[in-house]
Amino acid sequence: METPDANVAHWIAHHAAARPDHEAVVDAERRLTFATFEARCARAAAALHQLGVGRGDRVAFLLGNRSAALEIVFGAARIGAIAVPINTRLAAPEITQQLDDCGPIALFHESDLAPLATRAVAAAGHEVACIPVGGHADPYEGLLARQQSAPPIVPLAPDDPMLIMYTSGTTGVPKGAVLPHRKAWTNSRNAETFFETTAEDRVLVVVPLFHSFGLKILSVPALYCGATVFLQPHFDPHAMWRTTAAERITFFGGVPTMFAPLLETLDADEPDTSSVRFLFTAGAAIRVDTIHDFEQRGLRLQQGFGQTETSTLCCLGAEDAIRKAGSVGRPVDHGEVRVVRVASLERIPTEWETCAPGETGEIVVRGEMTMLGYWERPEATAETIRDGWLRTGDLATTDEEGFITLTGRARDMIISGGENVYPRQVEAVYETHPDVAEIAVVGIAHERWGEVGRAYVVAANGKEVDAGALTAWGREQLAKFKIPQEFVAVAELPKTVTGKVQKFRLIGADAAPAD
Numbered sequence: 001m002e003t004p005d006a007n008v009a010h011w012i013a014h015h016a017a018a019r020p021d022h023e024a025v026v027d028a029e030r031r032l033t034f035a036t037f038e039a040r041c042a043r044a045a046a047a048l049h050q051l052g053v054g055r056g057d058r059v060a061f062l063l064g065n066r067s068a069a070l071e072i073v074f075g076a077a078r079i080g081a082i083a084v085p086i087n088t089r090l091a092a093p094e095i096t097q098q099l100d101d102c103g104p105i106a107l108f109h110e111s112d113l114a115p116l117a118t119r120a121v122a123a124a125g126h127e128v129a130c131i132p133v134g135g136h137a138d139p140y141e142g143l144l145a146r147q148q149s150a151p152p153i154v155p156l157a158p159d160d161p162m163l164i165m166y167t168s169g170t171t172g173v174p175k176g177a178v179l180p181h182r183k184a185w186t187n188s189r190n191a192e193t194f195f196e197t198t199a200e201d202r203v204l205v206v207v208p209l210f211h212s213f214g215l216k217i218l219s220v221p222a223l224y225c226g227a228t229v230f231l232q233p234h235f236d237p238h239a240m241w242r243t244t245a246a247e248r249i250t251f252f253g254g255v256p257t258m259f260a261p262l263l264e265t266l267d268a269d270e271p272d273t274s275s276v277r278f279l280f281t282a283g284a285a286i287r288v289d290t291i292h293d294f295e296q297r298g299l300r301l302q303q304g305f306g307q308t309e310t311s312t313l314c315c316l317g318a319e320d321a322i323r324k325a326g327s328v329g330r331p332v333d334h335g336e337v338r339v340v341r342v343a344s345l346e347r348i349p350t351e352w353e354t355c356a357p358g359e360t361g362e363i364v365v366r367g368e369m370t371m372l373g374y375w376e377r378p379e380a381t382a383e384t385i386r387d388g389w390l391r392t393g394d395l396a397t398t399d400e401e402g403f404i405t406l407t408g409r410a411r412d413m414i415i416s417g418g419e420n421v422y423p424r425q426v427e428a429v430y431e432t433h434p435d436v437a438e439i440a441v442v443g444i445a446h447e448r449w450g451e452v453g454r455a456y457v458v459a460a461n462g463k464e465v466d467a468g469a470l471t472a473w474g475r476e477q478l479a480k481f482k483i484p485q486e487f488v489a490v491a492e493l494p495k496t497v498t499g500k501v502q503k504f505r506l507i508g509a510d511a512a513p514a515d
Contacts, residue, residue, distance in 0.1 A: 007156045008184050008220070009045075009078040012038045015199075015226045022199065024223065025067045026247070027231040029134075032067055034226070040067070042150030044075030047143045049151055051106050051129055055080030058102045058164065060128075061210075062086045062095065062109040062117055065231040068133045068140055069209045070219060072108055077162055077181070080154045084164045084176075085210035088113060095120035099128060102164050102176055102375055111135030158182035158368075164375050165212055167308050176375035177308045184220055186368040187311040190332040191221035194304075194315040195251065195280070199226035202275070204243055204252035206232040212308040213283055213498055218253050237261045241271035248275040255499035256286035259301070263293055278302050278318055282328075283498030285406055285424060287431055291325045303328050305406065307392055309371045309384070313337055313363070314404050327403040328396075335367025339398050342410060349387045357400050360422060362410050363392040395422060412503065414443035414451045419481045421453060426484065429477045430455065433470065435463040440493050440501045441484055453484035456506050458492060465489040 015024065016038035024037040032040065053059050059076050061083065063069040069085070076083040084102050086095055088110065095116070099107070103126055109117040111132040121128045133140040162181045166174035191197055203222040207214040209231070222229050230247055232239060235258060243249060254262065259281060266273075279294065282304040294301040302321045305328035306312040314337065316329030331337035339361040344353040355361035366388045373381035384391055395407045408424030415421070423441035430439045437460040443451040457465045467487040474483040494505040 006158045006160070006181050006185075007077055007080075007153050008162060008181050008224075009041065009074050009153045011224050012041055012074055013153065015223075019199065019226060022226065023228045025070060025229050025231065027066045028233055030067060037067070037071070039150075040071050040144060041074040041078065043144040043147040044068075044071040045078035045151050046147035046149065048072075048075055048081060048106070049079055050143075050147070051131075053079065053081050053105050055154060056082065056161075058082045058084050058104040060084040060086050060099065060102070060104040060107045062088055062107060062113055063133060063209070064088060064110055064233050065205060065209050065214070066133070066233070067231065068108065069215075070223070070229070073163070073215070073220075078153050079151055080156055080160065082161045082164055082178075085215060087166070087210050088208070092116055092119035092123065096123040098166055098174070098176070099124040100126075104128060106131060108133055108140060111138070156181055158185070159372065161372065163215075165216075165308050175377055175380055178372040178375050179216070179308075180372055182368050183311065183371065184216065185224075186334045187216055188221040188224035190312055190315070190334060190369070191217070192225055194312075194317060194332060195221070196277075197222060197225040197227055201225065201227035201250045201277075202230065202248055203227055204230045204232060204240065204247075204249045206235050206240060206258075207253060207255060207498070211498060212306070212311060213253060213255070216311050217282065217304075217306065237265040238269060241265055241269050241273075244276060245272040250275055250277050251280060252276075253280040253282065255283040256281055256290075257284075257495070257499040259286065259290050259294070263290070263297075266297060266299075273299060278321075280304060282306060282312075284500045285428070288326045291321065295322055305329070305394075305404070307394075309390060310335075310365055310369050310392065313365055313369070313392075316403075320403070324403050327399075327405045329404065330402050331404070332369070335365055335369040337363065337365045337404075339396050339404065340364055342395075342413075345391065349389045352389075355398065358397055360395055360397050360407050360420070363394045363396050363404070364389050365392065366390060395424070412442070414441075414453055416443075416446070416451050416453070416481050417449040419479075421451075421482050423453065426453060426455075426478065426482055430457075430470070430474070433473060435460050435466070436470075437461075438493050440503055440506060442503050442506055444486070444507075446485070449481075452486075453482070454486040454488060455484035456488050456490045456493060458490055 015034040020035035024034040025032045073083045106129040111134045159180045163179040164176040205218045209215045278300040303316045305314040314328045339355045341353040370390045393410045408422040438458040440456045444454045446452040494502045
């Protein structure tokens with residue numbers, strides 16, 4: 001059922017009326033108050049309409065962290081269209097695949113990515129209008145300037161699509177998760193509760209807006225609350241601390257791989273961090289010692305967990321960040337989150353068995369926080385969502401207090417000689433070894449045991465990867481069947497933008513066997 005205020009575009013209009021002079025978005029080129037940001041979103045909506053974009057149509061953008069990306073998101077929402085963020089790090093054929101999949105009418109792109117966008121659009125199976133953003137004469141700004149009137153905010157149903165966001169693809173070709181307006185509202189309410197976000201917050205966003213973390217976890221909830229979003233174009237730890245000090249940032253988020261360089265530059269630069277309430281990480285597991293390192297420097301590093309398909313599922317509050325370090329927290333509101341026995345997932349959802357504390361199972365969720373499904377992929381949708389329950393594919397345990405700790409991915413699980421081996425548990429143990437900087441464990445076929453583990457190791461501080469020494473050390477830490485039978489030295493692990501290791505790319509990768 002359509003309602004007057006289900007459309008997220010109303011959020012910006014509300015703040016423009018309530019606090020017109022309060023800053024909404026600050027990027028490398030401009031500082032926008034809510035009044036100005038609302039006017040630009042309205043003009044973006046008019047420009048989309050001029051390009052032939054209507055309700056239910058898709059409009060894609062290939063943009064960095066700039067205000068135009070948010071203007072297109074809220075401008076498309078204003079007329080009932082669907083925004084599609086595309087990863088700027090993709091190759092042209094990968095972009096073409098997504099354009100062919102969702103069929104957008106227009107593609108807004110960074111002016112310096114024009115050759116990439118042109119190649120991708122030329123190979124697409126349908127016509128796509130290309131509009132450069134930035135650079136000389138800035139066609140996007142010219143398009144906004146020519147708009148004389150703003151279309152009204154169309155009434156929408158909570159389940160009407162707002163975004164199509166392509167999953168990061170840790171196992172293969174990305175799928176387009178269709179995210180409705182009610183999901184944005186639910187996630188923003190959860191952020192308001194667990195981050196305690198208010199209009200006085202000043203949120204630094206350096207993770208890309210083409211990913212759920214930057215857009216759905218940080219930027220959209222901040223704007224819902226009337227806070228100010230500061231967009232940094234790329235990850236530069238020195239620049240992050242300078243901005244934090246100069247702009248009195250109250251919190252920022254980052255993927256786990258960002259926090260080691262942030263810690264190094266924090267010690268080197270000694271910035272003023274007195275305005276910071278907390279730091280937030282999600283996207284992959286983070287080392288517990290990193291949490292303690294920041295705590296020793298007076299900065300609380302909190303964890304959370306979610307997916308493109310669900311946004312935030314769990315959040316670890318400030319009061320538990322140290323006491324429960326390593327956990328991703330308790331489930332957020334506006335949905336049901338369970339950890340269920342993997343074997344029971346073969347049955348109907350009413351027969352799924354909840355795990356006992358300490359028992360590993362798969363996280364499943366249902367409620368207002370979930371996606372509608374995958375764009376034009378009914379089979380993939382049916383495989384993931386069953387009777388309203390969404391299977392995350394993430395393995396975890398709960399403790400007696402209901403705190404959830406991730407242990408790996410269901411499809412990563414290795415069955416060796418009838419024993420379940422969870423690679424994340426093995427990786428966590430080896431991460432404490434002084435010669436190991438990073439490690440990823442995958443299952444490989446074995447004639448006798450069915451599967452065994454193979455570990456890809458990035459050595460620490462120029463050390464050599466000594467397979468014999470790592471095997472011997474592992475025997476002191478793990479059951480024998482859990483110890484990888486092979487250790488392979490690699491220069492780096494392939495990762496998504498959120499820091500998740502793409503294990504499917506490791507098999508067959510160039511690597512040197514460890515001695």
